[in-house]
Amino acid sequence: MRANTLLALISFGLVLVSCAPAPPVKEGKPAQLLWPPPPELPRYAWEASLISPASVMVETEKARLRRVMTGESIPTEPILEKPAGIAASQGQVYVADTVKRRIVVFDIVRRKVFEMGLRPPGDLIKPLALAIDGNGLVYAVDASRREVVIYDHLGLYQRTVGSPALLEYPVGIAVSPDGKRIYVVDRANNESFKHRIQVFDETGQFVKTIGRRGGQPGEFNVPVQAALGPDGTLHVLDAGNFRVQAFSPAGEFLREFGSVGNGLGQFARPRGLAIDRDSNIYVTDASFANVQVFDSQGQLLLPMGMHGIEGGPGKFVLPSGIAIDEAGRVYVADQYLRKVEVLRRLPEKEARQYLK
Secondary structure: OOHHHHHHHHHHHHHHHHHOOOOOOOOOOOOOOEEOOOOOOOOEEEEEEEOOHHHOOOOOHHHHHHHHHHOOOOOOOOOOOOEEEEEEEOOEEEEEEOOOOEEEEEEOOOOEEEEEOOOOOOOOOOEEEEEEOOOOOEEEEEOOOOEEEEEOOOOOEEEEEOOOOOOOOEEEEEEOOOOOEEEEEEOOOOOOOOOEEEEEEOOOOEEEEEOOEOOOOOOEOOEEEEEEOOOOOEEEEEHHHOEEEEEOOOOOEEEEEOOEOOOOOOEOOEEEEEEOOOOOEEEEEOOOOEEEEEOOOOOEEEEEOEEOOOOOOOEEOOEEEEEEOOOOOEEEEEOOOOEEEEEEEOOHHHHHHOOO
């Protein structure tokens, strides 16, 4: 998709979040990739791939002429090296890159790409997961620092939460919209029993531990990510037990779903977790090279994406982090293809246009 079209769609979508329930039907050629495909009513459409600065730049005629005259070119090589966690809000897509040791930001509204987490005291070593609260603060889990580093939306360092005394090997994070509860997924090492969720308040004060290593309800074996539902329910992707567990905001076990296998609705190498405004649960799986969407009770709704080592729209090899923004767009990072895929949730009126 052309960069200016993506910019217009997302910018327009940000306005619609606050003033209307859904965007209007788009004119023009229908999307090529739909999930599920017709004759079923499609719910999602591929929208764009974020790969390089060219993915978000909009070139004016004056800039184009200057580029032609000077021989300059728009960078099109992948800017990501090994994308891991991802978060998105207000037209900004934040991607944690463990090789570059920083956060790469696709700023779609301002039509540029910038990086954060480079300067002390907010310099990153191994950022693995990201979250954004309702005030726009960005929370980065650093497995090597064994801390959560917090920035404003432009990348200015604010503070840290946690310490090596409290975090063994943090890999995931979820933050309440008001920022008053910070849930850090701490998987320690393979020999440790400290596979758990460490909970902090907005000041960084340690509150409690949820779980320990094991296979019983409320226990974890290699937890990798967490996400909060609209009602505050904490969901944890318990990868080693091939399940998603749900907890109350206070940390009480509520329910679980998932099993190991290669069938629909099962897990093989689950990597990323996100929840939308309707409490649907999204799980990326590196073995299936796709995203599986479940309802709040764990019933499979549909899979999205397909394996494709050659790349291309809707294709994955090693999907990792996943995020959902205010407009319901789904962002999926792929470590092998070094890109972020953008999938758009379709309002029913628009979806029905594809069945005519």
